[in-house]
Amino acid sequence: MNSQKLLFGFMPLPLIWGYIAIAIFMAGDGFEMAFLSKYITNMGFSQEQATFVFTVYAFVAAIAAWSSGVIAEVITPQKAMLAGFAIWVVFHVLFMTLGIGMHNYPLMVIFYGLRGFGYPLFIYSFIILLIHNLPQNKISTAMGWFWAAYSVGLGTIGGLLPGYTNSKIGEHGTLWLALIWVAVGGLLALFALRKVKISEEKANLSSSEKIHELTRAITILFTNKYIFMSALIRIINTIPLFGVAIIMPWFLEGDPKHNLAGLGFKNEEWQQIWALFLTITIFTNVLWGIMGDHIGWLRQVRWIGCVCGVFSCLAFYYVPLYFGHNYYAAMIPAVMLGITVAAFVPMTAVFTALEPNHQGAAVSIYNLSASLSQSVAAIIAGAVIGIWGISGVLWTYAGLYVFAAILTYFIKVDQPKMVKTVRN
Known part of the structure; x- marks a missing residue:
């Protein structure tokens, strides 16, 4: 400092x-x-x-x-x-x-x-x-x-x-x-x-050494198994976020191509619900960023991000299904996801702690994982919706959160000043 x-x-x-x-x-x-x-x-x-x-x-x-x-x-x-x-x-x-x-x-x-x-x-x-x-x-x-x-x-x-x-x-x-x-x-x-x-x-570093360092943005995935598992968690982190943005207009407003009648919502209502989600994340990003340094990075990711995230995913289907065209009830899943998706904020700290001598390469893998998340969300939605419908897509996203929660138990990272409480 x-x-x-x-x-x-x-x-x-x-x-x-x-x-x-x-x-x-x-x-x-x-x-x-x-x-x-x-x-x-x-x-x-x-x-x-x-x-x-x-x-x-x-x-x-x-x-x-x-x-x-x-x-x-x-x-x-x-x-x-x-x-x-x-x-x-x-x-x-x-x-x-x-x-x-x-x-x-x-x-x-x-x-x-x-x-x-x-x-x-x-x-x-x-x-x-x-x-x-x-x-x-x-x-x-x-x-x-x-x-x-x-x-x-x-x-x-x-x-x-x-x-x-x-x-x-x-x-x-x-x-x-x-x-x-x-x-x-x-x-x-x-x-x-x-x-x-x-x-x-x-x-x-010399030019050749810099080139070698650049290659770490690829090789680090294969030389550090904890970075690889962390990358999977980061990809899963925002899959429901991007996926919900794709499928919910079909579910709430209807879509003839997918034989979805909809629940009577207007596009303006969905846009306002989505804006509420984005607003919530402004505050929860700060909240969970601070809390992660106190309660443990992976513990927070596991229980708030993954386990609670399962309920956030499923709420997007079952809350509107139960309440029908109820604008305020449809806000509940948006608020829930806004709380849980931000709980993954400490993953940046996890990546850099896992590779203290190559933090740039670790951040590069983090960024790559974040970029892949949107594509994976769209692929899952496209592949599943025709077979199991909207509910199948959201259950798939929920299942990925369960998988991510399990992965957190296999990642060994020492969090400064909290070593005893975050060893997994």
């Missing part, structure tokens, strides 16, 4: 500004999420073409998330954040001018896809900065605040503000406004974090 002023007894003041920068940056990054696909189809392109734009973007972002931890260590987190910021700005401008501006579909795909390298490199490099500057027994708390800042930016500001700006300056204007928000967040981070302590051990 450096000698600068600490807040809450452990947090250097510049890192607080880093959290604010993450929230502002992710707000700008999330502006287009609710309307870009429709905006592209309104330009005359097909739904399939619009979907492909997002598919390419998601693939590139997953690669960036996977490699960001190691990259941040071998070039320093600040330089990695600068690279991510610059990539986002450059390719967003090219996307807006040569892609959207010229109605050139191939360039839209290329530039929007390449922009996907930007935000993971920016925000996940900040995690490495947190790890290098905070005691191990505060990483869970720090990550709780990180995901809260992420949710405030992407989910709250990024989700609500475009609803206002689209009517005032149009969707095209909102896309340009996103650049301003990202620029403010990026510049704030670069200014506030420029003198934060960093470990240059990996940055001073």
Whole structure:
């Protein structure tokens, strides 16, 4: 720890500004999420073409998330954040001018896809900065605040503000406004974090040694069985989150393609229920980040995240089934999932504690697992719904939580100051 002023007894003041920068940056990054696909189809392109734009973007972002931890260590987190910021700005401008501006579909795909390298490199490099500057027994708390800042930016500001700006300056204007928000967040981070302590051990390696370190983002899965099991848990963590977003509109509103009559809900009602879930996670990320450092990382993941998560999954089917078209009753599962899904926040601390000499590689695997979660959720939903219906999908998700709970008993990690209580 450096000698600068600490807040809450452990947090250097510049890192607080880093959290604010993450929230502002992710707000700008999330502006287009609710309307870009429709905006592209309104330009005359097909739904399939619009979907492909997002598919390419998601693939590139997953690669960036996977490699960001190691990259941040071998070039320093600040330089990695600068690279991510610059990539986002450059390719967003090219996307807006040569892609959207010229109605050139191939360039839209290329530039929007390449922009996907930007935000993971920016925000996940900040995690490495947190790890290098905070005691191990505060990483869970720090990550709780990180995901809260992420949710405030992407989910709250990024989700609500475009609803206002689209009517005032149009969707095209909102896309340009996103650049301003990202620029403010990026510049704030670069200014506030420029003198934060960093470990240059990996940055001073030779080129061949750096390449070898980059390969650890792959090989660590096979050399450390606890990292592999932790990766499975992290994948399972948000499978119900992404899966519920896919199947619940079919269940509540109906879907002729799947022979689902629905329960009479309107799309606006489901959107409000989902917004409640996102709002709940802002607070529960902070709560469980702090609690994990006190009651035990894996103990919290096991009982709150996994075991209680089983009931959260099943509630999405059985509560609406019992109460029918009852808007307030349908909020109960959303609140439950908002509480339980955030209990996995300490997994970042688990990953880094399992590989203290290669924390960048550990964070890279964590990020890869998080990225895979959405794809796995969609695959399960698509494969199961035609056989066992909505209930079958949710029972499958619940079963995965049981499997994750069992895995926690096989992971051996020493949590600072709580060694005796978290040995499994």
